[in-house]
Amino acid sequence: MKVLMINGSPHERGCTYTALAEIAKTLDKHGIESEILYLGTKPVAGCIACGNCRKTGKCIFDDKVNYVIENLDQYQAIVVGSPVYYASASGQVVSFLDRLFHSSAKRMAGKLGAAIVSCRRGGATASFDELNKYFSISNMIIVTSQYWNMIHGNTPEEASKDIEGLQTMRTLGENIAWLLNCLDAARKAGVPAPVYEKQIATNYIR
Numbered sequence: 001m002k003v004l005m006i007n008g009s010p011h012e013r014g015c016t017y018t019a020l021a022e023i024a025k026t027l028d029k030h031g032i033e034s035e036i037l038y039l040g041t042k043p044v045a046g047c048i049a050c051g052n053c054r055k056t057g058k059c060i061f062d063d064k065v066n067y068v069i070e071n072l073d074q075y076q077a078i079v080v081g082s083p084v085y086y087a088s089a090s091g092q093v094v095s096f097l098d099r100l101f102h103s104s105a106k107r108m109a110g111k112l113g114a115a116i117v118s119c120r121r122g123g124a125t126a127s128f129d130e131l132n133k134y135f136s137i138s139n140m141i142i143v144t145s146q147y148w149n150m151i152h153g154n155t156p157e158e159a160s161k162d163i164e165g166l167q168t169m170r171t172l173g174e175n176i177a178w179l180l181n182c183l184d185a186a187r188k189a190g191v192p193a194p195v196y197e198k199q200i201a202t203n204y205i206r
Contacts, residue, residue, distance in 0.1 A: 001180050003027055003034040003112075004068065004075040008082035008093025010041045015118035015159040016081040019151040019169050023079060023116070026173025032180060039064060039092050046095040053103035065099045072104055076183070077112035077143070077176055080131050087123030089130050097134050109139035110193055112179055114172060116149040118159060124150040139196070143179060145172040 005024065009016035017036070024034045045061045052060040059065045080097065082089040101108065113135030117127045128148050135142050147168045153159030160166070 001032050001076050001184065002074055003032060003077040003079060003176060003180075004071075005034055005036045005079040006081060006093065006096070007036055007038045008080065008090045008096065009118070010090070010092065011083075012038050012040075013156060014083070015151060015153050015156055016083055016116070018153075018156045018159040019116050019118055019149075019165070020079065020081045022166050022169035023173040023176070026170045027177055030174075030177035030181075032177055037064065037068070039096060044092045044095040045099070047098040047102050053099075057103070059099050059103055061099065065096060065103070068100055069104055072107050075111065076180055077114070078108075078140075079114045079116065079172075079176070080134070081116045081118070082127060082131060084117055084119035084123040084127045087126040089117070089127045094130075097131075101134050101138060105138045108135075109196075110183075111140050112143050112176055112183075113138075113140040114143040114149065114176065116151070116169065116172070118151045118153065120152070120154045124148065124152075139194075141179065143172060143175050145169070145175060 005020045027034045082093045115131035145168045151165035152162045
């Protein structure tokens with residue numbers, strides 16, 4: 001079992017990383033591998049609705065989105081982390097997720113999804129809700145914790161003093177590990193995955 005954790009902060013070892021690392025330590029305790037993917041500081045292109053991914057299975061912009069697409073089958077869970085910018089997730093991570101989920105939404109079904117946010121003070125719940133929408137539209141299982149998955153601090157040192165925030169991350173890690181083991185046990189017991197109808201898409205006019 002492997003968990004992909006996306007660090008959507010431009011600061012590689014900032015507050016968002018501090019939260020993700022806390023989750024990783026908990027997963028490691030349960031023998032579950034994790035990978036923290038840092039998006040970097042270069043601009044991330046947004047989706048241009050070109051339709052290329054429907055033909056080729058990958059994005060026309062060849063960056064880390066395609067890395068995740070190529071390796072998606074090895075991840076049983078995805079955790080997305082972002083700082084809060086004006087009560088929203090970072091532009092980088094939103095552009096990244098728009099393209100990733102547009103190209104691979106059907107392959108996300110049945111995976112676990114969790115969002116975590118870091119902020120100095122406010123805007124955390126709005127950003128948290130924004131990120132969870134990617135999971136809730138893709139037949140993913142959203143993992144929760146004892147509180148909304150957020151950590152507070154303006155620096156990694158400050159975030160490390162948010163003892164409730166860190167505990168929330170550890171509890172999230174525990175829940176991810178438990179659910180992964182439950183899903184694995186279900187597969188071994190022969191419990192079939194859901195069978196979906198062909199999706200009906202309307203635009204409210206027809």
